[in-house]
Amino acid sequence: MSGKSGADTMPTGTMSGPPQVLLAHHLKQLKLPTVLREYDKVARECAREGVDHPRYLLRLIELELIDRERRTIERRIKAARFPAVKSLDTFDFTAIASLNKMLVLELARCEFILRRENVIALGNSGTGKSHVALALGLAACQKGLTVTFTTAAALVHHLMEARDERRLLKQQRDLQAVQLLIVDELGYVPLSPTGAELLFEVFSQRYERGSTIVTSNLPFEDWTSVLGSERLTGALLDRLTHHVHILTMNGDSYRLKQSAGQRRAAAARAEQNQATAETVDPDTGEITDP
Numbered sequence: 093m094s095g096k097s098g099a100d101t102m103p104t105g106t107m108s109g110p111p112q113v114l115l116a117h118h119l120k121q122l123k124l125p126t127v128l129r130e131y132d133k134v135a136r137e138c139a140r141e142g143v144d145h146p147r148y149l150l151r152l153i154e155l156e157l158i159d160r161e162r163r164t165i166e167r168r169i170k171a172a173r174f175p176a177v178k179s180l181d182t183f184d185f186t187a188i189a190s191l192n193k194m195l196v197l198e199l200a201r202c203e204f205i206l207r208r209e210n211v212i213a214l215g216n217s218g219t220g221k222s223h224v225a226l227a228l229g230l231a232a233c234q235k236g237l238t239v240t241f242t243t244a245a246a247l248v249h250h251l252m253e254a255r256d257e258r259r260l261l262k263q264q265r266d267l268q269a270v271q272l273l274i275v276d277e278l279g280y281v282p283l284s285p286t287g288a289e290l291l292f293e294v295f296s297q298r299y300e301r302g303s304t305i306v307t308s309n310l311p312f313e314d315w316t317s318v319l320g321s322e323r324l325t326g327a328l329l330d331r332l333t334h335h336v337h338i339l340t341m342n343g344d345s346y347r348l349k350q351s352a353g354q355r356r357a358a359a360a361r362a363e364q365n366q367a368t369a370e371t372v373d374p375d376t377g378e379i380t381d382p
Contacts, residue, residue: 168239171240175241180197192339208300221276244278245283252286278308278315284320295332
């Protein structure tokens with residue numbers, strides 16, 4: 093019988109078989125895909141630089157952690173169901189003079205979500221309310237928070253569908269559990285009495301339990317036209333505005349200005365092309381200026 097203890101023996105498979113094949117198998121089992129992909133490249137780099145084994149392992153593990161966090165953020169973004177991924181880096185704050193830029197940048201730190209506060213963005217169509225909401229949602233995903241994005245009309249549709257299929261309670265629990273719920277375009281489509289009550293239930297269940305971002309093209313006094321009841325509107329606003337940051341986003345439509353600028357640029361290019369185009373004389377075949 094061997095005198096060696098179990099602690100002194102090598103694991104089965106360590107000393108036999110092609111090492112690359114065994115290493116790939118073990119790394120896949122341990123769910124370390126970045127280590128599997130990078131270990132040979134990093135080993136060559138460390139050999140050239142004279143880096144010792146602990147620092148070699150440190151580089152590999154840091155690469156794995158960075159890549160794992162990137163994949164986690166990508167999963168959160170996918171789960172949020174953003175219609176587009178937008179950031180504040182691409183938002184033109186100068187186009188909306190009424191918007192408090194410092195407040196938006198402060199909100200992007202996502203501390204309001206940890207405090208379970210709400211954000212309401214009010215303004216006419218095309219002023220970037222959805223862009224700001226999406227950017228705050230992206231920031232939340234990057235901070236490790238769970239996010240769900242929906243329009244008010246789509247949310248009510250899904251709630252009514254869930255009620256008809258007897259899974260409303262599960263749908264409500266899922267919406268209550270998410271750390272940041274973004275409800276876009278409240279006010280664009282009037283809601284039925286049942287739809288308005290279901291929407292109110294969502295906001296009521298999230299009150300002081302989670303953060304909600306709402307965008308609307310209507311001032312608060314006109315929300316009754318969407319919800320259909322002064323009593324319901326008052327109760328909803330009471331909950332939404334208790335702990336709230338309000339973003340005022342009135343101004344000229346950013347989309348219309350952008351579209352007009354694109355049309356002017358296209359017209360200018362067409363004029364320039366026409367001015368510099370050459371024509372061929374059909375009789376002589378010579379190239380002449382227009």
